[in-house]
Amino acid sequence: MNPLARKLEHFTRLTAADKAVLDDLAALPHRTYAPHTDIVREGEPPRVMRLILSGWACHYKMLEDGRRQIVGFVLPGDLCDLNVPILRAMDHALAAITAVSLVEVSTDTLGAMTLNHPRLLRGLWWETLVREEILREWTLNLGQRDSLERTAHLLCELFVRLECVGLADGPKCPWPLTQTELADTLGISTAHTNRVLQELRTRGLIILRNRTLTIPDLKALQRVALFNPNYLHLEREVA
Amino acid sequence: MNPLARKLEHFTRLTAADKAVLDDLAALPHRTYAPHTDIVREGEPPRVMRLILSGWACHYKMLEDGRRQIVGFVLPGDLCDLNVPILRAMDHALAAITAVSLVEVSTDTLGAMTLNHPRLLRGLWWETLVREEILREWTLNLGQRDSLERTAHLLCELFVRLECVGLADGPKCPWPLTQTELADTLGISTAHTNRVLQELRTRGLIILRNRTLTIPDLKALQRVALFNPNYLHLEREVA
DNA sequence: CGTGGAATTGAAGCCCTTCAATACCTGTGG
DNA sequence: CCACAGGTATTGAAGGGCTTCAATTCCACG
Structure with missing residues (x-):
């Protein structure tokens, strides 16, 4: 099953129509990346959102002197950077850890897909809130x-x-x-x-x-x- | 001027109508909190979002043994926990550092207010993205x-x-x-x-x-x- | 079978913690 | 107006968790 659908089911019960939408999403053209390669670099203008279908990726930030901090792991079913195309420049990079397969989704596409599926929209909000909460937990982790x-x-x-x-x-x-x-x-x-x-x-x-x-x-x-x-x-x- | 309007102007140019909406928001009944008191505790069901009008507050998380980590500062013009009422329980607390004055905003109220103001809606998204990015920077800060x-x-x-x-x-x-x-x-x-x-x-x-x-x-x-x-x-x- | 990245280990040292003592400061009541 | 009180800031000394750096071993893969 579509990993995003599987994940959202932990939060809400999806209708058959909702799931069909998610399957359409996963059926967009796949892009693949080799292990240990950058998918997006810091400073690039964000074009699209990305849904990971398989493989592990990570977000990271670097200091000028080369120190690197991984600030998040992106697993199958994770949607990266919801609405981030609002911003002018990425301030963190996205890199493949293993071989990664993903689909690119534009704001318009996602908007159209969720238009008549309020539950999905709520699900995406839930995803965003959880990702933010994970960051807070990481802060606690590193600090204490x-x-x-x-x-x-x-x-x-x-x-x-x-x-x-x-x-x-x-x-x-x-x-x-x-x-x-x-x-x-x-x-x-x-x-x-x-x-x-x-x-x-x-x-x-x-x-x-x-x-x-x-x-x-x-x-x-x-x-x-x-x-x-x-x-x-x-x-x-x-x- | 309304601190939220002032902040959003850094991102986009607001119309007079947009600003009027934000002024309506700031004109909702104020609540005040004494310094060093909790505004929301971890575990509570989130009812509303909050717009800080004056004073400093912070989000924090605790470990069972009493270690505490502040995971974010909330300054005048900051909107706490956009859409967080989707979740069942707060997983971080909100505390006043100084005397704090804020207004509570329900999801419905905010939805109605932004309905015909797409620029405001984008502004709130921008706020959310920036807050998330601050968390990533803090992760880098603590880690490296x-x-x-x-x-x-x-x-x-x-x-x-x-x-x-x-x-x-x-x-x-x-x-x-x-x-x-x-x-x-x-x-x-x-x-x-x-x-x-x-x-x-x-x-x-x-x-x-x-x-x-x-x-x-x-x-x-x-x-x-x-x-x-x-x-x-x-x-x-x-x- | 060789090769390069990844994992492992040791020794020396520093950054930061812990704990305790002392000084400071701000508001409050006598 | 002063004395007191309680939180806040400051400082010292001893120690520990983690770093650094280098050497070595392991292992997957061509």
């Missing part, structure tokens, strides 16, 4: 949690988000991130990232091998991370 | 900048934002934040916050006294902070 908690928290978040779009397999999920990418997300050095992962392994909280993450006891990992899934607003499921 | 750069960056951001709504007076602006609040924003201890401020003072980059911040040479402070104002998207002014 130590490196072990912080790393555990990121693992929890990505696992739950993958589960939402059907990309987890029991306690397992794909894990394409290198330790360098992880370090650029967590605001710590690669050396320390490595040591933190060792610690999580030693404690039996994760198994990370062959680009696959296994979390034997999600609750335990969440406890270490002080992870509370409320900020992802999956209420319909929880309720 | 050291404590001196980070502190300098926050001072630059708040000064520029205050200037946008006419609350700066030449190189001066009000500065109601305690060092504890600054520390909770910057993710460093209060002791270190104090030392960093001393360092900025010693270097002649700031004068901070009597709850007033003076930045004798904004360009110099921006250089220390690696501050690039692009993320605030004040293009119309810059162009």
Whole structure:
């Protein structure tokens, strides 16, 4: 199933017509990107929005001296930069982590598609609000949690988000991130990232091998991370 | 002038009718809050959006063990939580820093007010996008900048934002934040916050006294902070 | 089987924390 | 008008979490 439809179902019940619209969206011409290539660069004028169909991407920002911070992960079913064409220039870049397949959507197209589908429109708002809330949680993560908690928290978040779009397999999920990418997300050095992962392994909280993450006891990992899934607003499921 | 109108003018030119609508908005019944009190608590169902008319407020999140992170400052002219009533529960709190005066706006009211004012609607989208971008910049700030750069960056951001709504007076602006609040924003201890401020003072980059911040040479402070104002998207002014 | 990126590890050191003590400041009541 | 009180700011000393840098091992892939 269309990963966006799957995700929105966590928030609201979609009609068959709603789903048909989302399928039309996913049927637009696909674009593909090789791993570790830029999809959009900082400073470019934003032309379109993008719906990720498969693969992992990330938003990142850089300082003049080369320091890099990943400011968000974009997974299948995620819609990047809703309404961002309002702005003159992108102030963050979008890069493929794995091979990525996506469709480009113009503001007009999306407007026409949601015109008679208020539930979809609300769903897109929900998506935007959740993305913003994830950023707030990341701020909390970087500002207050130590490196072990912080790393555990990121693992929890990505696992739950993958589960939402059907990309987890029991306690397992794909894990394409290198330790360098992880370090650029967590605001710590690669050396320390490595040591933190060792610690999580030693404690039996994760198994990370062959680009696959296994979390034997999600609750335990969440406890270490002080992870509370409320900020992802999956209420319909929880309720 | 209405601080929201003043801010939106940085993005687009408003018609007299647009401004009249914003004045109607600001003429709704005011609510006031004492300094250091909560306006909304985490977990509450969000009822309304809020437009700040005067005073400073902040969004914050807490960990179970009491660690607190401020995740955003809300200044006069800022509209909090656009469309957030879509969600079931607030996942961050809103607190007054100084005495705050605001108006509450329901989704319906705002919808009716912007119905025949597409430019206003675009303006509100712009506001939302800028707020999200500020969060990304904070993520970069916490993840990559050291404590001196980070502190300098926050001072630059708040000064520029205050200037946008006419609350700066030449190189001066009000500065109601305690060092504890600054520390909770910057993710460093209060002791270190104090030392960093001393360092900025010693270097002649700031004068901070009597709850007033003076930045004798904004360009110099921006250089220390690696501050690039692009993320605030004040293009119309810059162009 | 060789090659280059990715992961791992060690040692030395610094940035920032912690904790505690002291000074300052602002408003309030005597 | 002063003294007191409580929050806020400042400072010192000791220590720890994380960085830096370099060396080494691992591993996927051509």
